[in-house]
Amino acid sequence: MFIFVCLQVISSLMYLVISYILTDQIMDPQRMGLFIMLGVTVSLTAQGAGFLVGVTTPIKGSVFAMYGLNRTNLECDILYCHMKLPSKILQTLDMEDVDIWGNMEMLVGMWCLIHLTTIVAIWFRLNRR
Numbered sequence: 001m002f003i004f005v006c007l008q009v010i011s012s013l014m015y016l017v018i019s020y021i022l023t024d025q026i027m028d029p030q031r032m033g034l035f036i037m038l039g040v041t042v043s044l045t046a047q048g049a050g051f052l053v054g055v056t057t058p059i060k061g062s063v064f065a066m067y068g069l070n071r072t073n074l075e076c077d078i079l080y081c082h083m084k085l086p087s088k089i090l091q092t093l094d095m096e097d098v099d100i101w102g103n104m105e106m107l108v109g110m111w112c113l114i115h116l117t118t119i120v121a122i123w124f125r126l127n128r129r
Contacts, residue, residue, distance in 0.1 A: 005044065012036075012043040053110060060095050061103035068098065 016039040020032055067086040076084045083089050090096050 004047070008043055008047050009040055012040045016040070049114075053114075057107055057110065058103045060098045061100045063093060063095055064090065064098035064100060068095075 013036065016036045020035055025031070025035075067089045071086040073084050074081075074086065083092070087096075
């Protein structure tokens, strides 16, 4: 997790410094520092939201979509290949019976919830005057 945060901070810093300079903003250290600090914080918050969605949604549907649904055998150059059969992969991962549409409903539900929350936040912000 630490490496992800470091990479995100470094990437954000590079992007924000270049953006600040190329948009010909005032070279005031305080303004530039606040701009960069806020940008990095927003970036880390977005990364955290992405991690939250990633860990709360099921990945079984994605694996089943790749190896299920009567997929043909995988290519294997060695004489004995235990994982040549897609059904064997699904059996090993205990993903033989996966409800893809249930997974899709959960993802669409999270998508709707996130966007609805965003719309409500925008509405409150605009009507706070």
